Amino acid sequence: MIRRYVYGQPWPSFSCVQEICPEAEPMPYFHVQQAEKGLTFTTKLEKDEAIYGLGENVRGINKRGFVYRSYAVDDAPETESKSALYASHNFLVIKGGKRCFGVFFDDPSLFEFDLGFTDPEEATMTSRYGKLNVYLIENRSVIAVAKEFRQLTGRSYIPPKWAFGYIQSRFGDCSEEEINRTLDEYRKLGLPIDSFCLDIDCLDEYQNFTWNPVTFPNPEQFVREKQEEGIHLIPIVDAAIRKDDANEDYRRGKEKDVFCKGPGGEEFAAYVWPGLCAFPDYFQEKTRKWLGDRLQRYLRMGISGFWSDMNEPSVFAGQGGFRRAAELASATDENYSFLGFGRMMGIGQLLYDEKSDGKNFCHRIDDELAENPEVHNLYGGMMAFGMDEGFRMYNPDERFLLFSRSSCIGSHRVSGVWLGDNHSWWSHLLMNLKMMPSMNLCGYLFAGADIGGFNGDTTDELMLRWLELGIFFPLMRNHSCWGTRKQELYRFRYSEKMAKIVQIRYSLIPYLYSEFMKAALRDECMYRPLAFDYPDDPRAAGIEDQLLLGQECMIAPVYEQNAKGRMVYLPEDMLMIRMSSPDSMEEICLARGDHYIALETEQLAFFIRKNRAIPFAAPADKVKNIEESSIRMIGWLQEEYGYEYYNDDGISRQISQDNLKIIPCKP
């Protein structure tokens, strides 16, 4: 059952699709009071209670024991010191022996979660402005609560099927030539690929909706050629627009009055990648229309996928910021002290000040002006709505690919996400795994991390192990940052091993797509910690390095340098599938309990739950070339069992029950 409680006068919300009448009674479980920092919601925690949710954040699947913050920021690296990442997802589930409920704090501004940090036996949530809707969902299990929450907030975004293919990406060195070279090398390796992401170096001076004239001299022709080869190009769209009358998109926006302004009508401007920028006010319909219009030239070229970035929004510096920094630096004289040093080192902090530099950063919502901090966390989501409206304007019947860095609850209906600008760290491989069920709980099914790590230098072994995890997630992108070791797979000593792992991905796509679609259509979580499915198994509650995938599988990647295997806990009898290529499959029945699984660097394992089986196709070089006729079932094969297989044309928005069929699992 879902109950709604209203505090203060909330801004209109875009998060829910169900209208729930507010309760008059006080909310159970929580003690609510106005405190200095804001409106607080406090609940005592039982010793056995776990806390799940919060979408994109650091630390464990069970979030208990630390303090988290919803205020979208662009602030790598994602270390254990961080409390806030690129998105804000204010939904959590508290689950213990006595209580099981979800609570969604529908608050677009700064919101803090002290989940047993100050006091290990208490959780306190604080809303800075105290203007919010709170939805309380009580049900018998985490899974049931999650389903109700999805029904409240709407069906998860569904991308085109080709988006399940391998995506190559690189910030800094991309060009027509590089893409062709990579395709050549991948062809030689037999490494399947469907798409390339184009980062801001592919733009003209980092400006949205342009092409870099040096590296992409013939974009129309190049896009068409790649399309003929079956390769999708996925351009980037950043949040801000260069404030420059020579820029047509900016001029149009100014004509249509789409940019954020202050109370006196002055346009807000701040520095980001392209220089001094205006920030489209995506809260307004006309702005979203302006954005959608901008996409039409891409769509007409045949492009059908985008990624959107810098939409927390990220601001490098305000107009006053440089002046302040310069003044500070000049004022430092020979009378040096440690404090002077500290100030100099902290110059980065001076470059943008929300109060002074951001005083004109306002949004117009229903004819009211909201300062950005009041609705900050929705910005990326509102931009996603604008992208989606642009897609529908072009073709209302087909799906388009969209994944975003910032996000909020609500925009999960129109967009996927990648899990932020991670590092080439083993700990981030594991963090990638831990984030997935939290993202699913908050509605984001189409998600994945930058495989191999975005920042920092990856290694052959880390890349290979990360691929062995990444092939199991819907968004499978290898992306890395300018200045780091290049990580196109052909560049590695282990490139042949890597190619075989990507081949396994393509063999698994029939299953992954089927489970993804069923989870989306049925409002379920595709990735779950063991605790969700085995609530009565106390061991399952502590397992944070394995995940259930769909209804049939469990994954358990290796995430340690030089490891030649790992311990895996089986909450029931399972069939282990160990492989290093689609045709090297080894199957071993394992009993419930702990097992050491030997895994050479090029080997991965996954586990099929008792009496289940999954479809597995012959390898293909592209998603569209996966032959349905090549599918065979692997797992516990027996007469009486069938796998509920979903497939469709991969592109229509229209979803039909006819797309479901039962595949028998005869031995």
Place this chain on the structure above:
Amino acid sequence: MIRRYVYGQPWPSFSCVQEICPEAEPMPYFHVQQAEKGLTFTTKLEKDEAIYGLGENVRGINKRGFVYRSYAVDDAPETESKSALYASHNFLVIKGGKRCFGVFFDDPSLFEFDLGFTDPEEATMTSRYGKLNVYLIENRSVIAVAKEFRQLTGRSYIPPKWAFGYIQSRFGDCSEEEINRTLDEYRKLGLPIDSFCLDIDCLDEYQNFTWNPVTFPNPEQFVREKQEEGIHLIPIVDAAIRKDDANEDYRRGKEKDVFCKGPGGEEFAAYVWPGLCAFPDYFQEKTRKWLGDRLQRYLRMGISGFWSDMNEPSVFAGQGGFRRAAELASATDENYSFLGFGRMMGIGQLLYDEKSDGKNFCHRIDDELAENPEVHNLYGGMMAFGMDEGFRMYNPDERFLLFSRSSCIGSHRVSGVWLGDNHSWWSHLLMNLKMMPSMNLCGYLFAGADIGGFNGDTTDELMLRWLELGIFFPLMRNHSCWGTRKQELYRFRYSEKMAKIVQIRYSLIPYLYSEFMKAALRDECMYRPLAFDYPDDPRAAGIEDQLLLGQECMIAPVYEQNAKGRMVYLPEDMLMIRMSSPDSMEEICLARGDHYIALETEQLAFFIRKNRAIPFAAPADKVKNIEESSIRMIGWLQEEYGYEYYNDDGISRQISQDNLKIIPCKP
């Protein structure tokens, strides 16, 4: 067998105590050649070969698969991106089925280890200047190689026994009053303690050899009072000295010509904590004498322990650095671009430039002038030698406590270390464990990390779990940084649980001290990965979250948030000891293999190897109050077995065989 190979004309070395005649033949195993980056040493790696060593560094116990660098830096945080930390320890052991050898690159300057990073099957070491001694040690096992290496480089530093007690520390908020309050609170909790570290906030404007007049108004009296209570105060000594004629220590140094100078005789000066500083040239005997002289006033007050910091050496800014930064900041005008932003953010990088700001940073070695980069990695170690000479000047017969941030091979004979400025991260708790055997291999037995984490905010659970590991390491210090959550143990909700864990420490000290002393006297490693002791067990090779402690024990801490237990691999039958206080002991015999060990937050477990037992004393409030008569044996008790127990007065440098006795282990 140890063989020595000489390349170029090395600087005089302080690392070895044995004189080995150089070989004329080329060194086996390695292909040596002059390359652009320096002199390279390359060896092919067999698939099964592990690489151990490198002392203080990030990543695994097995270092294979990444690139590491010896060039001591003050550069927190210790993430997986880092290749160099505060120290440099150029000893590694390559161990596989076919080869087992150690190699020590005795090079005081920039040295790089590419251990399967560029090519997973190759290791390449690069000496920037190509002036070095290389020692090759071939033997049957890692343990045997390690012993030979210690014999080459000399007996490990032995502190006074009181240094095994619990040490409280805090940077930023320390005062006579705070220390008294903490002692009061600890007394109420029954929390044993022996010492307090005093950080630079206890100094007068961060100047060495002073007292903060506000927070330590009566230092002589305070030191005496604490001494009467059995509490040791451990002042800090930083590397550099404020360049100020009002500073007597500086004046004396100038008179005696002890500071680093350039080729033209100009004194080197750069900014550190106390402002513009001179850097003592600890390579010169007269400088070490000057340092030793400075210590005498502390020693006469009754102080008998120090920690030394900032001795990489850390330099915040050069004299030209501020000017460059100020100019850059002022030059940035409204024609802003991303590159301008990047430059502004990178201002910190401009503040010290080794070439221009460091041009006078030279050391005098045997009447030759060495630029700091050529012998950079020895600076911290040479300072430690100076401290040690000062101790011996005061009292040649007694041991003094010294632990340092920077270190090198050689100074392990006169100093311990703490493992750098870590963070309050679960991953650093585990890193702490992984560093210990690498430190031991390189000669550092007296070591430990800042428990609870230095930077960042700790939590009740992290602090408690970290104590559960920290009690097993020789240096047991709780230390944290200004601006982070205060972490004196009485401040936590779990303070009573924490007090009981510290009590266990004191019960274990007879064992820990005995094993420490035997390891020091016999040139052995006190902490070892399972791979060292069970070389024929392939599972043991992969275990990097458990350690063997001494000859009897294995430790396996919990290092995950919210975990209520962990998997432990037993390479042989062992007796598990699970406890949450000295009198809550539970003993369970476990067979070789994998076991899930349930451990509530307040419970730790350790494991006693088959047919062994360890001494365990009744709790005491201070090391000196541990009653030998209260010792009982715990473990596999049987008539035919005895534990070889070492104990002494804890203070004399004179070590006697009479300090060893066999304690019977009768049931």
